[in-house]
Amino acid sequence: MFQLANPRRFYDLAQRLEPWVWAIAAILLSYGLYLGLIVSPPDYQQGETVRIMFVHVPAAWIAMMAYSGMAVASISSLIWRHVVADLFAKASAPVGAGFTFLALVTGSLWGRPMWGTYWVWDARLTSVLILFFLYLGYMALWSAIEDQTKAARAAAVLCLVGAINLPIIKFSVDWWNTLHQPASVARLGGPSIHPAILTPLLVMGIAYMVLYLAMVLQRTRIEILEHRLALALAADASRADRDTSTLSHRSAHSPEGAL
Amino acid sequence: MxxxxxxxxxxxxxxxxxxxxxxxxxxxxxxxLVFFYSPTDLIKKAPPVGRMLRIGGLVEAGSVRRSDDGSVAFVVTDTNKTLAVSYHGLLPDLFREGQGVVAQGRLQPDGTFAAAEVLARHDENYMPPEVAKALKDQGMWHPEDGKKPGQQTAPAAMLDRPSGGGQ
Structure with a gap:
């Protein structure tokens, strides 16, 4: 863990792992989609429409997992000042936003035939929409503050404040009456999904997780590269500044300059 | 440090x-933050007649009556109290007796509910049709009563949410 705090080590490790992680993600995704779209049976109530679940539910899981990862990174950034933690959180945000968007869109497309509406303002749907806006706000904050150190600190605080939303999303269906149904998988008493439908769902869940990992590894690696580049450019610029100022200083006082 | x-x-x-x-x-x-009131909530909170609100519960088995002019009447139950609902319009595919439903509309002076919009609510159970049939055949499950598979006495999951119990 502390090895990874070193940007150089993280970069090397990510570079080595990336192709493998992408390959595993591709294999798992194809297998999961095959299971979900072809092998698994229709649902007794929802018929074939239940297959939307295989893209919708894992997307919602990753939406929350990506934010949890950012929150943990933000805590370590605020306490231990790890550059990699900042860059990891920064790199995760667009990935998490993408999965949240996917969950919202597929949920809406599922809601229309099943519930009879694309959207309602119940506690579950609204809290996930807030999660999406938190991701956007987080990204906006990073790009709004020019000083990267200050941006990292502000973004970490925003991320942690927003983390309050995570338990609200998870338990919204238990605490309040919602149109959205209660949890089927992660609940007391075990999953309420028949194994024939649960297996493709879990395979898709793992596939999305590996896909998330591949995206975040690559994006974090690129962030490290950009961070290095910015540091090098700043160092260059200050050296150039010093050179020109000493040059002009010299020329102003040199006998040739006076002539 | x-x-x-x-x-x-x-x-x-x-x-x-x-x-x-x-x-x-x-x-x-x-x-x-409550998206809908159960029939029991309605009696406890007694919202004014004519105000737009949402009610929810299970469609009571055998209560759905369709008329030729496209209007539907059914009874919503939370296994404790019931509420008669009238509606004119298209119902969602998942609208079934024994299944969850959320209706937006107004309470009428006669104590019934006139719905302007009816949404279906599905529960957290997923299974292939053969399994559902087998469960029903074995008499282990009666979806019409709003009971979950293997659970004989507890009320439907959606209705015991607010009290936090259930499972």
Whole structure:
């Protein structure tokens, strides 16, 4: 863990792992989609429409997992000042936003035939929409503050404040009456999904997780590269500044300059 | 090390204060966060007649009556209290007896509910049709009563949510 705090080590490790992680993600995704779209049976109530679940539910899981990862990174950034933690959180945000968007869109497309509406303002749907806006706000904050150190600190605080939303999303269906149904998988008493439908769902869940990992590894690696580049450019610029100022200083006082 | 410990406590303290604040706000607003009222809630809260609101529960088995002019009447139950609902329009595919339903509309002076919009609500159970049939054949499950497979006495999952019990 502390090895990874070193940007150089993280970069090397990510570079080595990336192709493998992408390959595993591709294999798992194809297998999961095959299971979900072809092998698994229709649902007794929802018929074939239940297959939307295989893209919708894992997307919602990753939406929350990506934010949890950012929150943990933000805590370590605020306490231990790890550059990699900042860059990891920064790199995760667009990935998490993408999965949240996917969950919202597929949920809406599922809601229309099943519930009879694309959207309602119940506690579950609204809290996930807030999660999406938190991701956007987080990204906006990073790009709004020019000083990267200050941006990292502000973004970490925003991320942690927003983390309050995570338990609200998870338990919204238990605490309040919602149109959205209660949890089927992660609940007391075990999953309420028949194994024939649960297996493709879990395979898709793992596939999305590996896909998330591949995206975040690559994006974090690129962030490290950009961070290095910015540091090098700043160092260059200050050296150039010093050179020109000493040059002009010299020329102003040199006998040739006076002539 | 001391500065780090200081920052650690600062983060921990900040997060706890924030959680408490969020919990207080949410519990204060919990009435507004409720998406629908169950028939029992309606009797307890007694909202004014004519105000737009949502009610929810299970469609009572055998209560659906369709007329030729496209209007539907059914009874919504939370296995404790019931409410008669009238509706004119298209029903969602998942609208079935024994299944969850949420209706938006107004309470009428005669104590019935005139729905302007009816949404179907499905529960957290998923299974292939053969399995559902087998469960029913074995008499282990009676979806019409709003009971879950293998659960003989507890009321439907959707209705015991607010009290936090159930499973």
């Amino acid at each position: 001391r500065r780090r410990t200081q920052r650690l406590w600062f983060v921990v303290g900040g997060l706890s204060v924030l959680s408490v604040a969020a919990a207080l706000v949410l519990s204060a607003m919990s009435d507004n």
